Amino acid sequence: MNLKPDNLELSKKITAGLKLAVRRFFEKKAANNESVVIGDGKGGIIRVPAKDLLRDSDKE
Numbered sequence: 001m002n003l004k005p006d007n008l009e010l011s012k013k014i015t016a017g018l019k020l021a022v023r024r025f026f027e028k029k030a031a032n033n034e035s036v037v038i039g040d041g042k043g044g045i046i047r048v049p050a051k052d053l054l055r056d057s058d059k060e
Contacts, residue, residue: 026050
């Protein structure tokens with residue numbers, strides 16, 4: 001999909017904001033030693049400790 005330069009910049013800002021919000025959500029859950037329910041990519045759901053998700057996201 002081709003976006004106009006203004007829309008591309010807005011899209012990048014929205015994506016960055018969403019990544020930050022998700023990161024903060026995981027940090028808050030990890031601080032309380034809680035799990036997060038996520039999709040497994042096959043149509044199912046799994047519970048994963050938030051600390052594991054933070055550790056994995058730090059590798060990227």
